[in-house]
Amino acid sequence: MRSLIFAANWKMHVGPPEAREYLRAFFAAGEIPHERGVWFFPPAVSLETVAQGIAGHRNVHAGAQDIYWEAKGAFTGATSGPLAKQAGARLTLIGHSERRHVFGETDEQTGKKVTAALAADLQPVLCVGETLAQREAGDTMTVVTRQLEAALGERDGRARVAIAYEPVWAIGTGRNATPQDAAEVHRAIRRWLKGHPTTATPFVILYGGSVNLKNAAELLAEPELDGVLVGGASLDPRGWAQLVRTAVA
Numbered sequence: 001m002r003s004l005i006f007a008a009n010w011k012m013h014v015g016p017p018e019a020r021e022y023l024r025a026f027f028a029a030g031e032i033p034h035e036r037g038v039w040f041f042p043p044a045v046s047l048e049t050v051a052q053g054i055a056g057h058r059n060v061h062a063g064a065q066d067i068y069w070e071a072k073g074a075f076t077g078a079t080s081g082p083l084a085k086q087a088g089a090r091l092t093l094i095g096h097s098e099r100r101h102v103f104g105e106t107d108e109q110t111g112k113k114v115t116a117a118l119a120a121d122l123q124p125v126l127c128v129g130e131t132l133a134q135r136e137a138g139d140t141m142t143v144v145t146r147q148l149e150a151a152l153g154e155r156d157g158r159a160r161v162a163i164a165y166e167p168v169w170a171i172g173t174g175r176n177a178t179p180q181d182a183a184e185v186h187r188a189i190r191r192w193l194k195g196h197p198t199t200a201t202p203f204v205i206l207y208g209g210s211v212n213l214k215n216a217a218e219l220l221a222e223p224e225l226d227g228v229l230v231g232g233a234s235l236d237p238r239g240w241a242q243l244v245r246t247a248v249a
Contacts (some may be wrong), residue, residue, distance in 0.1 A: 004220060005204055005227030006244045007039040007125070007164070008234030009065065009093065014042055016049040022237045023053035029241035032059060036244055037227070039125075041065050041093055044079050051088020063091030063125065066099055069112035071119070081120025091123045095151065097168045101131075107150035114151045114161065125162045125229075126151050127208070128189070132169035140167075141188050148192055162204040163189055164229045170209030171231070179222045182207045186224035213243050220248045 014022060019042055032038060037059040042050045044064065051062040064087075068078035084092060093099075094117060095110035110126065117124040128147040130140045144165070152161060165185050167177050177185075186205050193203050207219060208229030219225055234240045 002223075002248075003035045003037070003226075004248070005037045005039060005162075005206060006240075007041065007063075007206060007208075007227065007229040008240060009041045009096070009208075009229060009231050010043060010046075010235060011065070011098070011231055012043055013235055014046055016046050019046040019049045020053060023050065025237035026241050027057065029238060030245075032057070032244060034059075037061070038244055039063055039091055041091075044084075044087075047084065047089060048087040061090040062088050063093065064089045064122070065093050066096070067092050067094075067113055067116060067120070067122070069109070069116040071116070081116045081122050085120050085122060089122055091125055091162075092117050093164075094124045094126050095147065096127045097129055097166055097171055099127075101168060107147055110147070111151045118160075123160050123162060124151075125164055125206070127164045127166050127229075129166040129168050129209075135167065135169060140185060144185065144189065145192055148189065152193075153196065162206065163193075164206040164208050165189060166208035166229060177207070177209060179219050179225075182219060183222040183224040186222075190224070211243075213239060213246070216243055216246045217248055220246065 039061050040050050041063045047062060047064060054060040054062060064079060064084040067081045067084055068075055071080050071082050094113045099105040114124045128144045130143040134143050170177055189205055204226045206227045206229045207225050211228045211230045212233040233243060
């Protein structure tokens, strides 16, 4: 069984009391296979609860869903990298499609957030991906390359950054890229990364977009996929435990 990462993005769900119950049910389902890593991205109010609840469990880490690029200051409602770190985060999502398309986050801002995450000793998980219109226009790699360049183009070679390819048209729609579609983009991302010696290797590249129990095994059978970033299907602890234990051909 090859090493895989299963990342759960709870978005604006699961408060602290629910998080405690969730983790009890998740861990009661049995041991996580040695080759599997699990990353939880709870809402900010539940981050410390999750970090405390996973303490002592091998290969299970907590992360922030987003951070601001300033370390501190008068930024009401924002969470800095150092604050997320204090709450127990080891990682942070950067540039999730909802941050880009709902909140208007720019490529330039994702670059600043990657810098802030690394300064706070958090591993960034940079999200990249195209809209349906961009895909139909044949611009998938133009868009993805632009997003990579803005966030990683001049990054220090010691940086530890994970990538999540999440086609916007496949998020929460029930429509996911085929395993072959996802693998093609992952290969292109890997080629871009190898062509930029200022970025660190090896990279973990996850796929996100309507991943669930029905399609996870087929997606993960593609060796280009190092794991999955999952939204709705991660909200049920027993279903998520089953997905993490998915048998891969």
